[in-house]
Amino acid sequence: MTLPHDPHRQAALRRFSRRKLLGALGVAGAGVVLAACGDGTNEGVVSVDPADQANATDATETGVEQAQAQAELSVGLETEPLIWVEPREVLQGSSFLIAIDAPGAGFASVAFAGEVLSMRQEESRFFAVLGLDALTPVGPIPLIISVADGAGNPVVSRETLIDVQDSEWQTEVVELDDDNRALLDPNVIREDEETRGPFLRGQSAERFWTELFDLPVEGVITSGYGLLRSYNFRPPTEYHGGMDFAGASGDTIVAPAPGRVLWGGQTLRRGVGLLIDHGAGIVSGYYHMSDFAVQPGDFVQPGQFIGRVGATGLSTGPHLHWEIVVHGVTVNPVQWIRVSDFPDPAQDFEPINALPTPIRVQTQS
Ligand SMILES: [Zn+2]
Incomplete structure (x- = not known):
């Protein structure tokens, strides 16, 4: 009988997670030492050596039981993947x-x-x-x-x-007044990235979305993703990382898919914003809002009121700038809305x- 705190079992579990880690790092052959760490109790030690393997089948009674338990784990695959x-x-x-x-x-x-x-x-x-x-x-x-x-x-x-x-992205000329032009300053961009950056990878491994997304607002799309942005006719220095929907200040914004609110706040560049974690690496962002109606930790359902359209941050008028981020990479939201055939x-x-x-x-x- 295996006791919950059996040290052999703990050791076996440690080996199991090391192998999982090996899988994560790619593929290693027998006896390869990928890293070493002095703390023997640390899960982060990823040495795999044949002596360690032999310990799994030592001749003590518990060791035999452990070996049987290991044999019950699926070894090899049932079919070709x-x-x-x-x-x-x-x-x-x-x-x-x-x-x-x-x-x-x-x-x-x-x-x-x-x-x-x-x-x-x-x-x-x-x-x-x-x-x-x-x-x-x-x-x-x-x-x-x-x-x-x-x-x-x-x-x-x-x-x-x-x-x-x-x-084949197109170039879009955006004319900015002095106030908006000041927001192109690298320090302003850095403040924005540092504020939101820690949240852009999401936190939930679980997938909350089960279908493609609804649109977060009713409104004409005025700028698509990927447009190379020329501010005041200067050569483009950046691309448009989201999709802009025209709107009036105060228009309702809704969650396009299930998810957990990760961040709500304000930066000089993007104004009042919100980030929602849809799980499995997918995060959506909402910017230039006048305010938001949910708080970090809230779980939102599709269609739930989350905030209002505004013109905060670098904005030439009231609109919603909507972004989709995949494991930290800002991608084209078009693939994530229902018109798309992006695979489930x-x-x-x-x-x-x-x-x-x-x-x-x-x-x-
Ligand atoms: Zn935009």
């Missing part, structure tokens, strides 16, 4: 989905553009939504997917290329559209 990247055409400024069907898998991660993300698991489906900013260079970017079995052993690795296509992370995909068979990894067990 299928991996999809959808949509297959990926544009500058776009979001895209990595989906994996891998019965028996316990963990999956994706490495892309210098970052490693744990994929969200929903039954036997793993997924991650990734985003590209509007100025991502056109051309191929490598993407590496790693899958570990239920015992945490890395079993499959797949590398593919995301071939980023040109979105849980939907069925055709096996024929999956990436070619992944590489099997030689495991240490």
